[in-house]
Amino acid sequence: MDEICGGLPETELGTSWGDRPTWKVPRGPKGKGFVLYRAPHRSAVDPSTGEMYDDLVVITTPTEVEKQALVEDASTPFFTIDHFTGHAAVLVQLSRLGEISRDELAEVITEAWAAKAPKRLVRELFGE
Numbered sequence: 001m002d003e004i005c006g007g008l009p010e011t012e013l014g015t016s017w018g019d020r021p022t023w024k025v026p027r028g029p030k031g032k033g034f035v036l037y038r039a040p041h042r043s044a045v046d047p048s049t050g051e052m053y054d055d056l057v058v059i060t061t062p063t064e065v066e067k068q069a070l071v072e073d074a075s076t077p078f079f080t081i082d083h084f085t086g087h088a089a090v091l092v093q094l095s096r097l098g099e100i101s102r103d104e105l106a107e108v109i110t111e112a113w114a115a116k117a118p119k120r121l122v123r124e125l126f127g128e
Contacts, residue, residue, distance in 0.1 A: 001057065004106045005035055005050050008113045009121050026115045032116040034060045035109060043083040055094040060112040070108065076100055078108075082110065088115070094104065 003021040005011055016033050026033030038044070040052040045063075059068040059078075070078040070090050077096035090108075097105060100115070114122045 001035070001094070001109070003103065004102075004109045005113070008110065008117075009125055010117070011113065013039055025113055026121065027099075032118040034112040038091070041083075044081050051094060056091050057094060058084075058089050058091055059108060060115050061088045061090055061108075064117040066111065074106075 001082045002013070005023040006013070009024065011026040012031060014022055014031060014033075016022040016024075016036060017039075018063050020039060022033040023035040024033050026073040032045055036058040038053075038058050039057040040054045040056075042052060044056055045051065047052055056097070061070065063088075067080065067088050067090055070076055071080050077099045078090040078092050079091055117125075
């Protein structure tokens with residue numbers, strides 16, 4: 001995941017929400033997070049164990065439509081929780097990333113990057 005994020009234009013691994021590692025675009029103080037390593041929280045509990053997830057990543061989606069498509073696709077490990085109602089983002093456990101191909105993950109992360117990147121960078125990456 002970090003290799004994909006770091007390979008996108010003008011990204012940097014910084015922090016948000018205090019001390020949470022967060023991939024941001026563009027580099028510098030105006031950077032917006034598109035992938036965040038989420039701290040364990042009582043709002044995200046494994047239904048089979050009752051324990052808080054300790055390996056969650058939040059990935060921005062361009063819109064709620066893309067979010068719902070990922071969450072509703074049973075072939076992917078993406079999900080959401082009540083805390084993210086109304087937020088265009090999905091969650092995934094790091095331990096479950098092997099359930100999708102690197103190309104699929106790269107597509108989701110690239111869309112997250114494009115949702116937060118300045119339009120100029122998006123045009124440079126994808127063309128006019």
